[in-house]
Amino acid sequence: MPPTSETLTAERILEATEEVLRRHGPAKATVVDVARALGVSHGSVYRHFRTKAALREAVTKRWLDRTSRRLAGIVDGDGTAEQRLRAWLAGLFEAKRHKAGDDPELFATYTVLTDELGGVVYEHIEDLTGQLTRIIAAGAGSGDFRVPDPAVAARAVFQATGRFHDPCHARDWARQGIEEEFTAVVDLLVRGLSSPSP
Amino acid sequence: MPPTSETLTAERILEATEEVLRRHGPAKATVVDVARALGVSHGSVYRHFRTKAALREAVTKRWLDRTSRRLAGIVDGDGTAEQRLRAWLAGLFEAKRHKAGDDPELFATYTVLTDELGGVVYEHIEDLTGQLTRIIAAGAGSGDFRVPDPAVAARAVFQATGRFHDPCHARDWARQGIEEEFTAVVDLLVRGLSSPSP
DNA sequence: CAGCTGACAGATTTCAATATCTGTCATTCC
């Protein structure tokens, strides 16, 4: 009994995979489960994704890209470079914190997945630091920021704020005072970017 | 056949525990193993440490304190506050990186231990940020740094450099270019501390 | 004939029995 009689597409498989991951967790989510959820044989899933790893990679990439796209809107938005930088960092923190807080099981699942999929995460980080570089370069152009190399500065800012977006710190995001800590770090970084060259 | 006939002290037990941890890893290191290594019955170990958790805690504390003490020497050392701050941060990075690089097994062992012992790690971090606070306060006093609250700034600096001392980033410490990343982050933070208040 | 199926081999995971460990304490030993 097929749940829907639409044709089987990669998109539908990804949808079902996400649901199975949410339900079963990363360790117990099998290709057979995904096929069962779709009412097809597991052989059909292998027609669209060569291996289980490729399927996991695709679903993880989709998940990460959702955050990327949301933040991309801030890069060319309104306000000064400093305002956009602050909004972007706050947006990243907020997005991660909500993902972790709203559905901890699913977040833990993706944390496991990203741990085993180095390449996808690398691209995601390149994407995000690229966005940051554009904001900082704009600030350097307008004179708000004084940095020798916007790309280097962007990476430093991204890494320095790791505590507020790297999944390995997720358990701290619910702690009392985390907001103040975030503000203190961002203030310090913004002052570093804005100060005259040494 | 007791390997040594000295009296059984807490110190000797900690020594043996560290050796057993190095040999067997955190999951397989048992109290029975420790007793066997010392040539005594496991009941004797329980005379000095009430539980296995207490033993693990004591040995972990000892390990963390070794790093603390090494860095404490820099706090009141020679040079300007900026020089000491840079030396302290570099020293912390260096210490952690060597621990992780020289004996990855033992480092992984302590990473597991610190994960289960929240309190000990909390105290260790309080200790380290305390040292940082003293350096930054000295800089604020001499006019090198301009910060409203040295303790807040110290915590921000500690967290912003987390990538270079937090065990969850240990695998990145062997990567190409990590030194440059460290320098970029520290430069940015020092500029932030030194710049005139906003 | 394009897409799907289900049986299959080898790899991985589960589960229950078996063995080991933790923490206690009555007893032994200097």
Add this chain to the structure above:
DNA sequence: GGAATGACAGATATTGAAATCTGTCAGCTG
């Protein structure tokens, strides 16, 4: 008498046999 021992009960870990999963492919189906 203070320190150490080793037997013990309940909790935890190991092990290996049975079940399940991954990835392939010859054949079915519409």
